[in-house]
Amino acid sequence: MSQQKPGRGKVSRLRDVAAAAGVTPMTVSNVLNGRPGASAETRARVLREAERLSYRPDANARRLRLERTGAIGVVVLDSAPDYLRDPFITNVIAGLGNVAAERAFSLVLQGVRPQAEKMAPLLAQSETDALCLLLSGPRSARERLMSQVERLRQPVVLVQEREAGGLKDICLIRQDDHAGGQILGTHLRGRLPQPGTVFFLTPELAWTAQTERIEGLREGLGKGFRIRTVPCGDESFVATQESLAKALERHPKPVAIVGGNDQMALAAVSLLQARGIAVPEAMPVAGFNGFEMFRYVQPALTTIVSPAYEIGVRAGEEIVARLEQDSFREAEIALPVQLREGGSC
Amino acid sequence: MSQQKPGRGKVSRLRDVAAAAGVTPMTVSNVLNGRPGASAETRARVLREAERLSYRPDANARRLRLERTGAIGVVVLDSAPDYLRDPFITNVIAGLGNVAAERAFSLVLQGVRPQAEKMAPLLAQSETDALCLLLSGPRSARERLMSQVERLRQPVVLVQEREAGGLKDICLIRQDDHAGGQILGTHLRGRLPQPGTVFFLTPELAWTAQTERIEGLREGLGKGFRIRTVPCGDESFVATQESLAKALERHPKPVAIVGGNDQMALAAVSLLQARGIAVPEAMPVAGFNGFEMFRYVQPALTTIVSPAYEIGVRAGEEIVARLEQDSFREAEIALPVQLREGGSC
Structure with missing residues (x-):
C-alpha cells in the first residue's frame, strides 16, 4: 500500500485513492457514493486514504459516471410574474444556491404560474437531479404541480408544507x-x-x-x-x-x-x-x-x-446528502425562529 | 405540396413542415434558426407552413442539433451571501426567467462572492448558452469576473454597466x-x-x-x-x-x-x-x-x-434573438424610467 503524499499542486485522482487503499477504482467510487458492497473495514480504509490524499471528485467526471445532470432545480409557484418579490423566497433560494455552488451543482430556477405548469421546462423534462419546491397559490394548483413533479421521479424538498402530497422521495423543511x-x-x-x-x-x-x-x-x-x-x-x-x-x-x-x-x-x-x-x-x-x-x-x-436563508442552506445540504444515499436522512425538519423586539409593541 | 392540417392532438414535426413547404428538413431548420441560404421566397413559404401547422421545435431535439445546453445563466456578483436581497436584482431575474421559460430555456442562477469566482460552477464550465451578468462590488472584482467570463466565449448581457470590459459578444442593457x-x-x-x-x-x-x-x-x-x-x-x-x-x-x-x-x-x-x-x-x-x-x-x-423587471425581459429577448443570429441586434439598450410622486417631497 503506497503511503506517499501527493506533491504540491498535484491533484489526487480516484485511481490514486484506489492504489493507496489497495482496492479497485470501482470500490472507491462505490464507497464515496454511498453504494453498498464494500466491507466496513475496506470502507474505513478508503475514506481514510481519500481524506489523507485530499481527494476531490472531479465534478464533470462524477456527473457522467453517475448519469446525473449536476443541477438542483428550484420551482416557485406564484400567481404573479414577479415571482421573486417575497424575501422569504429569495432568502431560501440564496441559501440553497450557495450550498449548491459549494458542492459544484448548478441551480436551475423556474417560476411557474398556476394554469401554466405544462409550460415550465423544469417540469416537462428531467433537467435536474433533485427539486426544491416553494409553492404558494390555491391548493388545487399546488396539487397539480406536485403530481407533475411526481412523474419526474426526483428527490424533492418541499418548503413550508406539512404534507408530502403523494410524493414519496421527499423531505419537508419548514420554520417552526x-x-x-x-x-x-x-x-x-x-x-x-x-x-x-x-x-x-x-x-x-x-x-x-x-x-x-x-x-x-x-x-x-x-x-x-x-x-x-x-x-x-x-x-x-x-x-x-x-x-x-x-x-x-x-x-x-x-x-x-x-x-x-x-x-x-x-x-x-x-x-x-x-x-x-x-x-x-x-x-x-x-x-x-x-x-x-x-x-x-x-x-x-x-x-x-424567519430562518429563511438557513432553510435554503438546509434544503441544499439535505439534497446533496440524498444524492449520495438512497433516501433522505430525515423526513421532516423544523428550524427554530426567534423574537426580535422593535418599538411597535 | 401537401395542404392537410395535422389531426387533433397530432404534433407537427420538422419533416411535416418540410413536406408542406416542398423543401428539405435542413432548409426548414436553417430558416427557423435564422441561418442564411434560403431565398426570400422559400423563407416566407417555410415560415407560413410552420405557422399553419403550429410547428413547435422540440426543445430537446433542438438542443442536440444545435449542440446547445438549452440554458441561460445569471451571475450575481455580490459581497454578501444573501445575493438576492436587492429587489432590482430579483426583478431582473424574474423577468429574464419568465422569458427563458416561455422559450423553453432553463435559467441557471449563480451568486458569486468577490475572491471566490473560481469556485463558481457557472464560471468554471460551459453549462449555459449565454450569460446575464449583474455585478456589484469593487471594480477589480468585476473586472476579474469579466475576464473569467471572456474565456467561456458565450454571448453576454451586462446589466447596468456602460463599458463592455473587453467582452466582444455583448449587449449592455440598463435603465436611463x-x-x-x-x-x-x-x-x-x-x-x-x-x-x-x-x-x-x-x-x-x-x-x-x-x-x-x-x-x-x-x-x-x-x-x-x-x-x-x-x-x-x-x-x-x-x-x-x-x-x-x-x-x-x-x-x-x-x-x-x-x-x-x-x-x-x-x-x-x-x-x-x-x-x-x-x-x-x-x-x-x-x-x-x-x-x-x-x-x-x-x-x-x-x-x-426602475424598469428592472422589463430589463430582465429585454435581456431574455435579446439573448434568445442572439442565439438565433450571429450577433446581438443592438450593442446598447437604455430603458426609460418614470417619476412616481409620493408624499415625501
Missing part, C-alpha cells in the same frame, strides 16, 4: 411557525395591560404556516384573550388596509394587531398612523418574518425572525 | 439613470421655495448608475443649486444614518435630500423623523427605484421608478 406564534403571544401578554381580542391579519388563501402561527399565538396569549382572524385578500398593501379598516368599523377595538407577515403588519401600522392612532401607545402591532427591508420603518416592527 | 436624475431634479426645483444645496446619498463604491443619477439631477435642478455627495459606506440602514448624521453636523442644512436608491432615502427619512424633523415639511426627501416594498412607509417616497 407554531413556536413563533407562542413566543409572540407570550411577549404580547406580558406587555398588554389587560386581556382582550387580538386581530390576526392573514391572506385570504388558507396556508398551513398561517394556521400554525394563529394556533401558537393563541397558546402564548393564554386565558382571557381571543383571536379574530381578518382575511386580507391577496395580502397586498391596499387589500390589507381595506380589510383592516372594515374590521375596525364592524368589531370592538382590539387590544393588539398581529400581521401574519411583516408586510401586512406594516400596512396596518401605516393605516393606524394615517388615522392618528399612535403605534405602539394606542395600538401595539407585531408581525412575522423580520427581513432586512422592514427595518426601514418607524417604529421598527416587533417580529418573529 | 441620467434621464431619471433630470426628471427628479426638475420636479424638486418646482417644489422648493428657493435654491440651495441638495445632499445626494451614495454608496461608498463608485458605481456608474449613481454617477449618472447625480449628473442628471444636477442638470434637472439647474442654476443656483449645488449637490453635495454624501458617501454612505455599504449603503446599509445603519451606515447611511451614520453618514447622514455626520454630514448634517458638518455642513449647512440642505434644502432637500436625495437617496441614490430608496433604501438610503428611507434610512434618511427614518433619521429625520426620529429627530423630529418633519418630512416633507421641514425636509423633502426623494429616492430612486420605486419597488413595491417601499410603499410600506409614511409618507410614501417620491421616487424614480
Whole structure:
C-alpha cells in the first residue's frame, strides 16, 4: 500500500485513492457514493486514504459516471410574474444556491404560474437531479404541480408544507411557525395591560404556516384573550388596509394587531398612523418574518425572525446528502425562529 | 405540396413542415434558426407552413442539433451571501426567467462572492448558452469576473454597466439613470421655495448608475443649486444614518435630500423623523427605484421608478434573438424610467 503524499499542486485522482487503499477504482467510487458492497473495514480504509490524499471528485467526471445532470432545480409557484418579490423566497433560494455552488451543482430556477405548469421546462423534462419546491397559490394548483413533479421521479424538498402530497422521495423543511406564534403571544401578554381580542391579519388563501402561527399565538396569549382572524385578500398593501379598516368599523377595538407577515403588519401600522392612532401607545402591532427591508420603518416592527436563508442552506445540504444515499436522512425538519423586539409593541 | 392540417392532438414535426413547404428538413431548420441560404421566397413559404401547422421545435431535439445546453445563466456578483436581497436584482431575474421559460430555456442562477469566482460552477464550465451578468462590488472584482467570463466565449448581457470590459459578444442593457436624475431634479426645483444645496446619498463604491443619477439631477435642478455627495459606506440602514448624521453636523442644512436608491432615502427619512424633523415639511426627501416594498412607509417616497423587471425581459429577448443570429441586434439598450410622486417631497 503506497503511503506517499501527493506533491504540491498535484491533484489526487480516484485511481490514486484506489492504489493507496489497495482496492479497485470501482470500490472507491462505490464507497464515496454511498453504494453498498464494500466491507466496513475496506470502507474505513478508503475514506481514510481519500481524506489523507485530499481527494476531490472531479465534478464533470462524477456527473457522467453517475448519469446525473449536476443541477438542483428550484420551482416557485406564484400567481404573479414577479415571482421573486417575497424575501422569504429569495432568502431560501440564496441559501440553497450557495450550498449548491459549494458542492459544484448548478441551480436551475423556474417560476411557474398556476394554469401554466405544462409550460415550465423544469417540469416537462428531467433537467435536474433533485427539486426544491416553494409553492404558494390555491391548493388545487399546488396539487397539480406536485403530481407533475411526481412523474419526474426526483428527490424533492418541499418548503413550508406539512404534507408530502403523494410524493414519496421527499423531505419537508419548514420554520417552526407554531413556536413563533407562542413566543409572540407570550411577549404580547406580558406587555398588554389587560386581556382582550387580538386581530390576526392573514391572506385570504388558507396556508398551513398561517394556521400554525394563529394556533401558537393563541397558546402564548393564554386565558382571557381571543383571536379574530381578518382575511386580507391577496395580502397586498391596499387589500390589507381595506380589510383592516372594515374590521375596525364592524368589531370592538382590539387590544393588539398581529400581521401574519411583516408586510401586512406594516400596512396596518401605516393605516393606524394615517388615522392618528399612535403605534405602539394606542395600538401595539407585531408581525412575522423580520427581513432586512422592514427595518426601514418607524417604529421598527416587533417580529418573529424567519430562518429563511438557513432553510435554503438546509434544503441544499439535505439534497446533496440524498444524492449520495438512497433516501433522505430525515423526513421532516423544523428550524427554530426567534423574537426580535422593535418599538411597535 | 401537401395542404392537410395535422389531426387533433397530432404534433407537427420538422419533416411535416418540410413536406408542406416542398423543401428539405435542413432548409426548414436553417430558416427557423435564422441561418442564411434560403431565398426570400422559400423563407416566407417555410415560415407560413410552420405557422399553419403550429410547428413547435422540440426543445430537446433542438438542443442536440444545435449542440446547445438549452440554458441561460445569471451571475450575481455580490459581497454578501444573501445575493438576492436587492429587489432590482430579483426583478431582473424574474423577468429574464419568465422569458427563458416561455422559450423553453432553463435559467441557471449563480451568486458569486468577490475572491471566490473560481469556485463558481457557472464560471468554471460551459453549462449555459449565454450569460446575464449583474455585478456589484469593487471594480477589480468585476473586472476579474469579466475576464473569467471572456474565456467561456458565450454571448453576454451586462446589466447596468456602460463599458463592455473587453467582452466582444455583448449587449449592455440598463435603465436611463441620467434621464431619471433630470426628471427628479426638475420636479424638486418646482417644489422648493428657493435654491440651495441638495445632499445626494451614495454608496461608498463608485458605481456608474449613481454617477449618472447625480449628473442628471444636477442638470434637472439647474442654476443656483449645488449637490453635495454624501458617501454612505455599504449603503446599509445603519451606515447611511451614520453618514447622514455626520454630514448634517458638518455642513449647512440642505434644502432637500436625495437617496441614490430608496433604501438610503428611507434610512434618511427614518433619521429625520426620529429627530423630529418633519418630512416633507421641514425636509423633502426623494429616492430612486420605486419597488413595491417601499410603499410600506409614511409618507410614501417620491421616487424614480426602475424598469428592472422589463430589463430582465429585454435581456431574455435579446439573448434568445442572439442565439438565433450571429450577433446581438443592438450593442446598447437604455430603458426609460418614470417619476412616481409620493408624499415625501
